Amino acid sequence: MTSENSKAAALNAVTVMLVMSDQASSAYLKNILQFIDCDVHVPESPQDMQRLAQRFNDRSGCVLLSGQLADQERSAYLAAINACDPRPALIQVQEKSGNEMLVSGDVLGTLRLPCQYEAISSLLHRAQVFDESQRHGEAPRRPLELFRSLSGNGRATRSINKMIEQVADSEATVLILGESGTGKEVVARKLHYHSKRRGRPFVPVNCGAIPGDLLESELFGHEKGAFTGAITARQGRFELAEGGTLFLDEIGDMSMHMQVKLLRVLQERTFERVGSNKTVHCNVRIIAATHRNLEQSIQEGNFREDLYYRLNVFPIEVPPLRERVEDIPVLVNDLILRIEHEKRGSVRLTPAAVTALTHYRWPGNVRELANLIERLAILFPYGVVDIGDLPEKFRAGIPVTQVEVGGDDEVLPVVSTHGDQPNTVSSMPRLPAEGIDLKLHLANMEQSLIRQALEEANGVVAHAAKKLKMRRTTLVEKLRKYGLQRGQEMTGL
Numbered sequence: 001m002t003s004e005n006s007k008a009a010a011l012n013a014v015t016v017m018l019v020m021s022d023q024a025s026s027a028y029l030k031n032i033l034q035f036i037d038c039d040v041h042v043p044e045s046p047q048d049m050q051r052l053a054q055r056f057n058d059r060s061g062c063v064l065l066s067g068q069l070a071d072q073e074r075s076a077y078l079a080a081i082n083a084c085d086p087r088p089a090l091i092q093v094q095e096k097s098g099n100e101m102l103v104s105g106d107v108l109g110t111l112r113l114p115c116q117y118e119a120i121s122s123l124l125h126r127a128q129v130f131d132e133s134q135r136h137g138e139a140p141r142r143p144l145e146l147f148r149s150l151s152g153n154g155r156a157t158r159s160i161n162k163m164i165e166q167v168a169d170s171e172a173t174v175l176i177l178g179e180s181g182t183g184k185e186v187v188a189r190k191l192h193y194h195s196k197r198r199g200r201p202f203v204p205v206n207c208g209a210i211p212g213d214l215l216e217s218e219l220f221g222h223e224k225g226a227f228t229g230a231i232t233a234r235q236g237r238f239e240l241a242e243g244g245t246l247f248l249d250e251i252g253d254m255s256m257h258m259q260v261k262l263l264r265v266l267q268e269r270t271f272e273r274v275g276s277n278k279t280v281h282c283n284v285r286i287i288a289a290t291h292r293n294l295e296q297s298i299q300e301g302n303f304r305e306d307l308y309y310r311l312n313v314f315p316i317e318v319p320p321l322r323e324r325v326e327d328i329p330v331l332v333n334d335l336i337l338r339i340e341h342e343k344r345g346s347v348r349l350t351p352a353a354v355t356a357l358t359h360y361r362w363p364g365n366v367r368e369l370a371n372l373i374e375r376l377a378i379l380f381p382y383g384v385v386d387i388g389d390l391p392e393k394f395r396a397g398i399p400v401t402q403v404e405v406g407g408d409d410e411v412l413p414v415v416s417t418h419g420d421q422p423n424t425v426s427s428m429p430r431l432p433a434e435g436i437d438l439k440l441h442l443a444n445m446e447q448s449l450i451r452q453a454l455e456e457a458n459g460v461v462a463h464a465a466k467k468l469k470m471r472r473t474t475l476v477e478k479l480r481k482y483g484l485q486r487g488q489e490m491t492g493l
Helices: 002-012 023-035 046-055 071-083 117-136 155-167 184-193 212-220 256-268 294-299 305-311 325-341 351-357 365-379 438-456 461-467 472-481
Strands: 014-019 039-041 060-066 089-094 109-112 174-177 202-206 245-249 270-272 279-281 285-290 314-317
Touching: 014 023, 014 046, 014 117, 023 039, 046 071, 060 071, 060 117, 089 117, 109 117, 155 184, 155 314, 174 184, 184 202, 184 245, 184 285, 212 256, 256 270, 256 305, 294 305, 325 351, 325 365, 438 461, 438 472, 461 472
Parallel strands: 014 039, 014 060, 060 089, 089 109, 174 285, 174 314, 202 245, 245 285
Antiparallel strands: 270 279
């Protein structure tokens, strides 16, 4: 029941407007689209299409536009499509084989007549994704500086967020530890954002990316003529961050010479520009980060112990992604929304694909996940990515057949997609190339959902029936039908 309802809801949510060059093509597509439960309309004019788009603006909409329209008529419809808010997805239709397409502009794809179910279904999926991405752009968003990678509902992430809340308002120096790509700068930005200094600058410096002989000038500034090439005086990062937060990333790569100078600043809150003897007072909060083991570096003589204790007032360790895989669905959601926010397209992942990602080791951590999502958005623009569409290494040894339905060895993916925008993970079923036994599939799905409902209802049948929106007697009958055991604790009597 649940599967059928969700399928109907997904299909009925699509409003399709047909603009064909002849009635035969229009009637052909209308019959197919109505058969798969789409809401089909044939506008009489560009103005009529705009009126329909406004009328159904709370539903996913797309326009199937013929490439064989006359130039003037085509231009009028394209102008009407671009004037709609939100703009409906545009799919061009090739009515006659061999004819060159004439539709230009932002199109999701081409539908060639006669068409196959897989082709039209895939394009409608893309249209829905496009529509969702358009609507997300209208919703209130988190500040851009927070719209990055520190997301999730896992225990480790919740612990980090709690520590951020506890230390944000203090002036304590924070040392963030973790592998490269785990989101250490995200933690630093959130600390600044939630502090009393949020209205002042946040200035990041990558100590590992700046040569040692230039780092002093970069941090403290220099006077004109202080060294060859210093043709003008220049403020350093400490001055630029005055009243705000200075983030020293990869502090473990800083030279011993600079460590001494930094220690003095931390102790006395003063410094001098290169080439100057004038003391400058600073009011800056220091947040440092490194992927190195500083205690080991101290033993090896590469890091000062006194500086370490100055920095390590409040340590926050960010675990690698492989240790918080429960956050991956939420991270996928946020990363997709980031792409949509930056107007770089969109994509959706099936639960099976997200499940496969949770089995990967992620040596590049969240940065590697972000790169993957961006790559998928390019390869499958506004498409739905299944497990078989992932690059080989991200399948983590999980064969595609593992997600096939039916049979005693069935493995159903279980993915929690709760987040700010859970729709970025698509729950739409994808038909395997070899086909499926639909009756068996629906029965298996129904059994799985019944078990889930009973678990969430602590075995009380009456409560489980309410969750499934069915009568209690109906659920009892289904339990009997599928041979599911009902203990005394499950009866709800």
